[in-house]
Amino acid sequence: MERTRVAVLGTLAEFHRDPIPYDLAALVKLVAQLGPDLLCLEITRDQWQRRDFSDLSPEYRDALLPLAHQTDIVVIPIADEHLPPEPVAAGWRGKMISLFRRWLATVQRTMSSPDAANQGWRHEMANLLYYLIAVVTGGNALEEWQTHREQLIQQVLEVVKRDPGRRVLVVVNLRHCHHIRPALRKQPEVEVVPYSRL
Amino acid sequence: MTKWPSTRLIILSSASLHREAWRALLSGQPAILIVDTVADAFEVVPLLQPDQPTTVLVDVLSPQPDLAQQLRTLAPEAGLLFLIQSYELSEVLVLLRAGATGCISRDASLGDLARAIIAVGRGEIALPPHIAGRALAALARGEPVSDDGLIEPLSEREVEVLRLLAQGMTNKDIAQTLILSVRTIEAHLRNIYGKLGVRSRTEAALWAVEHGYGADE
Numbered sequence: 290m291e292r293t294r295v296a297v298l299g300t301l302a303e304f305h306r307d308p309i310p311y312d313l314a315a316l317v318k319l320v321a322q323l324g325p326d327l328l329c330l331e332i333t334r335d336q337w338q339r340r341d342f343s344d345l346s347p348e349y350r351d352a353l354l355p356l357a358h359q360t361d362i363v364v365i366p367i368a369d370e371h372l373p374p375e376p377v378a379a380g381w382r383g384k385m386i387s388l389f390r391r392w393l394a395t396v397q398r399t400m401s402s403p404d405a406a407n408q409g410w411r412h413e414m415a416n417l418l419y420y421l422i423a424v425v426t427g428g429n430a431l432e433e434w435q436t437h438r439e440q441l442i443q444q445v446l447e448v449v450k451r452d453p454g455r456r457v458l459v460v461v462n463l464r465h466c467h468h469i470r471p472a473l474r475k476q477p478e479v480e481v482v483p484y485s486r487l
Numbered sequence: 488m489t490k491w492p493s494t495r496l497i498i499l500s501s502a503s504l505h506r507e508a509w510r511a512l513l514s515g516q517p518a519i520l521i522v523d524t525v526a527d528a529f530e531v532v533p534l535l536q537p538d539q540p541t542t543v544l545v546d547v548l549s550p551q552p553d554l555a556q557q558l559r560t561l562a563p564e565a566g567l568l569f570l571i572q573s574y575e576l577s578e579v580l581v582l583l584r585a586g587a588t589g590c591i592s593r594d595a596s597l598g599d600l601a602r603a604i605i606a607v608g609r610g611e612i613a614l615p616p617h618i619a620g621r622a623l624a625a626l627a628r629g630e631p632v633s634d635d636g637l638i639e640p641l642s643e644r645e646v647e648v649l650r651l652l653a654q655g656m657t658n659k660d661i662a663q664t665l666i667l668s669v670r671t672i673e674a675h676l677r678n679i680y681g682k683l684g685v686r687s688r689t690e691a692a693l694w695a696v697e698h699g700y701g702a703d704e
Binding site for chain 2: 360363364365452455
């Protein structure tokens with residue numbers, strides 16, 4: 290069986306309108322050097338077809354989509370049509386969420402490169418903070434994010450089945466990395482590799 | 488499986504400032520390697536390398552079919568991309584018949600230009616969709632196209648690829664439309680050439696137009 294190499298790269302895509310602390314050119318350079326055949330992005334098919342990128346993060350809107358447009362990288366939208374809403378809550382829950390977000394923003398500000406967002410304590414800390422935000426939000430927040438991740442994983446697997454043997458880069462919010470990588474590793478047709486070895 | 492090779496780019500313009508402007512604009516573009524800038528078609532020849540995707544970007548004041556013919560003779564394997572003022576079908580056809588591989592408007596975006604450079608380097612006809620199909624149809628009318636039947640039946644996927652090819656799409660456009668990689672489209676095209684008994688992309692596209700694959704559904 291021909292195994293498909295898949296790498297998962299985390300972004301800070303939640304911070305929709307905040308400036309990214311590192312130079313987006315570094316992200317462009319990284320992905321251009323990797324030169325994946327297929328680039329799976331956390332956008333909906335509808336957003337992609339309408340070319341409506343106004344609400345996307347700067348990493349997608351200003352870096353990855355223009356890069357894909359002018360190279361051979363083929364973009365694959367892998368998000369469900371109904372993206373889960375960002376967690377919000379009233380009262381003490383809301384205050385906790387605000388606190389965790391401030392910590393996230395602090396972690397974000399110290400990320401000097403795409404590498405820093407994808408390894409080391411910042412990556413782990415950001416993942417933990419996202420998890421805590423979902424827990425504090427309560428209700429169905431955890432389940433909604435889990436459903437969203439399952440959709441992302443399912444779409445990546447369909448890509449692998451449809452076009453086996455290609456080099457696939459999945460770029461999603463880093464809160465999903467810890468879930469997507471293990472799930473993909475269980476699939477015999479997928480070889481999950483660090484993005485630097487794609 | 489490695490990443491794709493960079494497209495080697497040679498910039499041809501008689502004006503020194505234009506050459507330097509293009510070099511400055513396009514250096515650092517992903518997947519494009521600027522080999523050199525030249526003022527004359529003959530200077531292109533020593534810069535060519537066999538089996539490397541190469542594009543000559545031609546920036547001249549008015550379209551010159553003679554120059555296209557000359558370059559085609561001197562650099563038969565290279566893609567020739569002409570900058571034009573506007574997409575007039577008659578102007579585009581003259582250039583394509585003379586040997587140009589693609590044309591791009593001076594009003595295009597940098598991203599579109601980079602994309603066209605890469606496509607033309609592979610020998611793909613690079614034109615905007617609204618004119619590509621008409622240009623192919625016009626070329627097909629003027630060219631003898633093999634009327635032989637298929638050597639082997641096309642698969643469903645190959646028919647899809649051939650339809651999009653007949654509409655004048657580049658490999659990247661076809662790949663994005665079918666949500667497949669460019670490498671996979673290239674593999675489908677190689678199979679299609681074999682089944683049609685043609686030797687090139689252009690022949691396959693003309694065959695497809697002649698046989699009704701380019702018509703809208």
